[in-house]
Amino acid sequence: MPSDAPLADAVDAFLADPGTTFTVPGHKRAPGIADQLLMLDLPLVSGADDSRLGGDVLGKAERLAAQLWGADLCRFSVAGSTHGNQSLALAAARPGDRVAVARTLHKSMFGGLVLAGLEPVWVRPQVDPETGLATQVPAGAVAAAIRDHPDLRAVFLVEPSYVGMLSDLEAIAAVVHEAAVPLIVDQAWGAHLGFHPALPAHAIARGADAMVTSTHKTLTAFTQGSVVLARAGLLDLARVEESFELLHTTSPSAAILASTDRARQLIEDRGRQLLEQAIALVADARARLRRIDGLHVSEASDPVKLVLGLAGTGADGFRVEADLLADGLRLEMADRDTLVPIVTLADTPATVTRLVEALERSIGLRRGAARPLAASSVWSLQPVAAISPREAFFAPRERVPAGRAVGRVAAETAAPYPPGIPALAPGELITEEILVALQREAAAGTRVAYCSDPTLETLLVVADRPV
DSSP states (O other), X not given: OOOOOHHHHHHHHHHHOOOSOOSSSTTTTOTTTOOTTGGGOOBIIIIISOTTOTTOHHHXXXXXXXXXXXXXXEEEESSHXXXXXXXXXXXXXXXXXXXXXXXXXXXXXXXXXXXXXXXEEEEOXXXXXXXXXXXXXXXXXXXXXXXXXXXXXXXEEESSOTTSOOOOHHHHHHHHHHTTOOXXXXXXXXXXXXXXXXXXXXXXXXXXXXXXXXXXXXXXXXXTOEEEEEOSSSSOHHHHHXXXXXXXXXXXXXXXXXXXXXXXXXXXXXXXXXXXXXXXXXXXXXXXXXXXXXXXXXOOSSXXXXXXXXXXXXXXXXHHHHHHHHTTOOOSEEOSSEEEOBOOTTOOHHHHHHHHHHHHXXXXXXXXXXXXXXXXXXXXXXXXXXXXXHHHHHSOXXXXXXXXXXXXXXXXXXXXXXXXXXXXXXXBBOOHHHHHHHHHHHHTTOEEESSSOTTOSEXXXXXXXXX
């Protein structure tokens, strides 16, 4: 018998018989105005629930999710894990406080640092020299950050990383909790973790005090569906609620919220069975793809993650992506050296076989001389903080030629992919070493993300603030 899905059931009931509405949205699902897309749109207030939210259908759904993930609090978001990351930044500390942050952070956490006025103490991940991918954040690096900055108020990690790598969270949690500070994890790419014995446990089960996870990425919610989960103790749950509501829309889409409720129901009822197939499909795909000469198939910590390195084949990832698009196949991410096709519990043997065969054809067609990884010289560069991310965000800025940027304070981020680690972040000093390394990578074909001029011929800097 399926588990309850109180919010999703309420949405289904409304869509089946909405009656005559005198509420928003303005299209009112009216014949001749609302098309097939708009017919799925409804509000939470005076839609899935009454005008006072008296049915508590969202609250019931959130409590079921909290129980499933072993948390004391769960909130459903319609603004992706960006909303959750920024809410937890507001909840964990106050302006001027120091927090340890993994350098693999998503750009939304930069936003959280700006909103909360937090001072980051960066913790760098290890990098695999063979693939150029960030691997794990060592527990020793977190311990060193706490030792060097005993006033730290929280530790923020990204687990798993975008390419499916996981750190030893149990060891990190022990170090962090000994210092009596909360461990907060951006688990946007790991909503499926913990629901099959072959998968790593999720972050809450491994000792995190809070985590954010995108139910739309590796589960089955609508795009933008996400949840925030937290445990009582080192975090003030009332503060988490307050921060969540501060950044949340007062007009959430009941359809997106309900899709998270349905995704929770599906993973609870059938997750093990569906993930069994996904794990087997990826294992088979990895085995077949390893037969392609020169193709590197990453051994991600997450057995459902498929990450491919093309440097050894000589093929250009952008051209391979174009070939796949022509075949009707879309990849989550592609750059010159790396491809990331996302496989989930929705895939079948037919879909994955089609992907593998298309990759075999395209790499065979695009093959060339093996090349070294483009991104390499930025791995060991150490950032030099000059002002806080918040100060850099609000400061006047100007665009200057690269030659005049050395000695200035960056007003934007530059992150080579791979490994996806920011080499430069807002508020940091632009040194000659960092600038030369970034320009070298851009010239070699590395995608440099988040900066407004990816050629790095110009940079945005804090105005009139030479250092």
